[in-house]
Amino acid sequence: MLARFSTVAKDAKALGVSEFFEGLWRICGPAIEWDASRRNGTTIGLAISGGVDSMALALLCSKLPKWEAPRPAKLSFHAFVVDHGARQGSGEEAEAVAEALRGLKLPTDVLKIQWPNHVNPAALSDFESQARRSRFRILGRACRRHDIRHLCLAHHEDDQAETLMMRLAVGHRALGLQGIRPLAEVAECVGVYGVYQSGDHDRYEPQPSRKTVTGGRTLVQIENGGIQLVRPLLKYRKDRLKTTCEQERLPWFEDHTNADPSVTKRNAVRQIYVNHTLPKALSKPALLSLSERLQIRQAHARRIVEEELLSRYETLFEPSSGILWIRCRGESTHHERPTPDDLGDRGQHYRQAHALFLRAAVECVSPANDAMLSSLGPALRLVFPEFIPVDEIPRRSHRATTVRNVFIERIGTPSSEGKNYSPNQVSIPNSNCVGHGYEWRLSRQTSSNHDEVREPILVIPPMHAMQKLQDEPGVEVEKSGVEDIEANKWQLWDGRFWMSVSNLTQHQLRVRRFRRDDMAPFRKEFEKRVGLKRTLERRLATLAPDESRFTLPGIVKVLPDGSEKVVALPSLQLTVPGEGTSFVCKIRYKKISSWFTRRLGSPERTTRSP
Secondary structure (H helix, E strand, O other): OEEOOOOOOOOOOOOOHHHHHHHHHHHHHHHHHHHHHHHOOEEEEEEOOOOHHHHHHHHHHHHHHHOOOOOOOOEEEEEEEEEOOOOOOHHHHHHHHHHHHHHOOOOEEEEEOOOOOOOOHHHOOOHHHHHHHHHHHHHHHHHHHOOOOEEEOOOOHHHHHHHHHHHHHOOOOOOHHHOOOOEEEOHHHOOOOOOOOOEOOOOOOOEEOOOOOOOOOOOOEEOOEOOEEEOOOOOOOHHHHHHHHHHOOOOOOOOHHHHOOOOOHHHHHHHHHHHOOEEHHHOHHHHHHHHHHHHHHHHHHHHHHHHHHHHHEEEEEEOOOOEEEEEEOOOOOOOOOOOOOOOOHHHHHHHHHHHHHHHHHHHHHOOOOOOOHHHHHHHHHHHOHHHOOHHHOOOOOOOEEEEOOEEEEEOOOOOOOOOOOOOOOOOOOOOOOOOOOOEEEEEEOOOOOOOOOOOOOEEEOOHHHHHHHHHOOOOOHHHHOOOOHHHOOOEEEOOOEEEEEEEOOOOEEEEEEOOHHHHHHHHHOOOOOHHHHHHHHHHHHHHOOHHHHHHOEEEEEEOOOOOEEEEEEHHHOEEOOOOOOOEEEEEEEOOOOHHHOOEEOOOOOOOOOO
């Protein structure tokens, strides 16, 4: 069956303030209220392009302060207009948009993207992706300067359908076909402190394990915060937004390139919907319905994780080394788990829930935050064998696997008599959980001493060189390779540790991976200080056992002859005697899922001397 859908409905109803506010509050109301109460008010950012959808967003937000319905005290808005600088006259257009926004009594900043010299951005083959990255990074930094935690975008229902069509065309599966999320991180700002999953490490207070070698506290705090992208218009058609602007006689600005299907993939898809008749299965209502069903299924799987799996599986995370332990402590008594032969929706929900749980666990440890569910097959079968069909059970039981640079290993097999584990393992009671008695350890995958090409390295110049760089006219911090001097030099090392290092020496300092051949000379530095040596051995053995210590950041001093000396393992708070005045280092672990922040620390174990 074929169906043609008009792009503009004649009877489109204008979007009212009440309806808009309810949609906004469903997405991020609790977070905004919490932020407002904590800081005696809050400001929400608005990314405005000047198109009809973003001008409708600005109009509705400008009316909220005058709205008489209950709302958080001191809720305000600040608009940002990005000048991409990709064509002549873009600056004048951005200022015209800003002037219209100021007419709505919205404080507005125009942000201009600075492209490298002698580069014509419009001629770049990947202009769309580069412009998107630059746009979000300049928006993110602007929000941080204004202490804004939420940035509203004007994506609407038609954008959602077009996105689903584009993802379907390139083979996305269930996760991607959920479409644009109403609340998301700024993925284009990975590594920008205070914008991407960082800048607010005091937001929650996790409960440390009672059995830590540091007296019940963790050596490294976990980051939180960052800026959230909010899309409050995703449930509304574009024609309703157009009617909203027309009703208020608010002008908008049309970009003529939006009608050119050769400019972007989205333009091409948009023109297909306008000019062609598509099968009903590819119609906008059909794709939006598919997206909604997949979102509901994902929400159901998350509830299973939170209501069942978190009580069935005990987890313990050590932020000093980025190690996560998982062990089964028995079946939940509240729900009956489906068998592997259950092929209905309930069985699929349970399998998806275990996949979500494992993906979040992997992302705690991995230097990347983009683990695809489809890549977790071997790990899922290893850790949760109950979901392997009987005819696919392997003859040999594997003990380890690697996924997304994370080494997953089974570190103990319980005896049938219920005896304690061998050294480096923990004893737990018998349970009726499939795989009970096993404990799994997830740690960063190690690399050889020869694998230095891909090794993450941060270069820390002496303070006087840093000041000279900062004062240099025309030098941009981001292009210089020194990330964000204004934000205390916080940099993301290996995608896991946020670090701020001040170099107080005349030598260059580097942050690199602690290597195997560093161990002997580093340990030798502690031999004359008995108390410090005991602390060194205890922390290495318990916080960073076995090979995991060779995934930690080490601060090294570059000596005049070019050789290197490891002066500290900052995540373990171990500094070579006499080097404490060489630098000042702050270190925090990246933001992780709240599923694993409930217990922090390392389990108490019988350990071998390292």
